[in-house]
Amino acid sequence: MSAKLDTTKRITFIGGGNMANAIIGGLLANGYPPTNIIVSEPFEASREKLQSTFGVLTTTDNAAAVAFSQDPKNVTTPADLVMLAVKPQIMRDVAQGIAHAVQKHKPVVVTIAAGITLKDLAKWLSSDAQGNDISGARSPALVRVMPNTPALVLEGATGLFASSEVTEEQKTLAFNVLGAVSKSAFWVEREELLDVVTGLSGSGPAYFFLMVECLAAAATELGLPSEVAQGLARQTCLGAGRMLVDTAEDPAELRRKVTSPNGTTHAAIQSLEASGMRQAFKDAVVAATKRGEELGKMFSQPTVSGPKL
């Protein structure tokens, strides 16, 4: 997926937390030169870890990072792509803080924050902290993406949506950067669908972790030693996942192949259907999707303080 990744481009990360680390790790595993990556991160220990683990450049100055410089007075070639990898509740402040630099250097700006809309992001990147328009009526080139934590092991699943200002070259760059950590990446036709992607694959890893917790706990209650139950449950999840990917067979067909008539699986599936498993998963995906929409609305306004995420 990353075969066409252009390693000469300069990439800036604003925020050096979990997701930034995952994506940087994937880029480096794909041969990206660490000196073409700069991370702006306020926490000193995180910066030191980024430097020692990856050898990337770091700074505490977000606007300087957009200029791809540790010193804003000494800018040679600015960033081609700026990835906003901060929590949704601080996105507004962060975006307004780099608005001048984005307007000046014109990178494609990629946001991974749940719920935050491109309309809001465009507004924040076009105004200073006092709300004055600094855009000169030019909207920035924006891409909204939703990756997931399996990106950490280069097995991510990612949805993407680009604003109309994004060029084909910028789209390819954004796709390939996310592709460095994703086995599956798709453009969606409408931005709202990214909330559905969040409900499916963004939050999805947690559903599988919960399932492994439940399976292992049940088997432990029935007498298996905890480490044996954990080991079997984890590998069952991984093995089933590998079959889904490697065979590309319909999941319902794969399920049928495990299910002997009136056998053990048949009994288990009947029990799951009777417990309302289908509805429970539907409700979960709907709840996460709605929450994504809510977060976008909640953090759209400056005066509203939302939950800690």
Ligand SMILES: NC(=O)C1=CN([C@@H]2O[C@H](COP(=O)(O)OP(=O)(O)OC[C@H]3O[C@@H](n4cnc5c(N)ncnc54)[C@H](OP(=O)(O)O)[C@@H]3O)[C@@H](O)[C@H]2O)C=CC1
């Ligand atoms: N975790 C997940 O499964 C997924 C998360 N996302 C999205 O990714 C985004 C980041 O999440 P995640 O990596 O988990 O969060 P983290 O908290 O791990 O990372 C955010 C980083 O931003 C830093 N930061 C805080 N304030 C600023 C600032 N003003 N300027 C620059 N950096 C700052 C934080 O530093 P400090 O620690 O010092 O506060 C932290 O290192 C979120 O918007 C989330 O919605 C998307 C897909 C999946």
Ligand SMILES: O=C(O)[C@@H]1CCC=N1
């Ligand atoms: O729970 C969240 O809000 C983030 C977004 C998707 C996964 N984690």
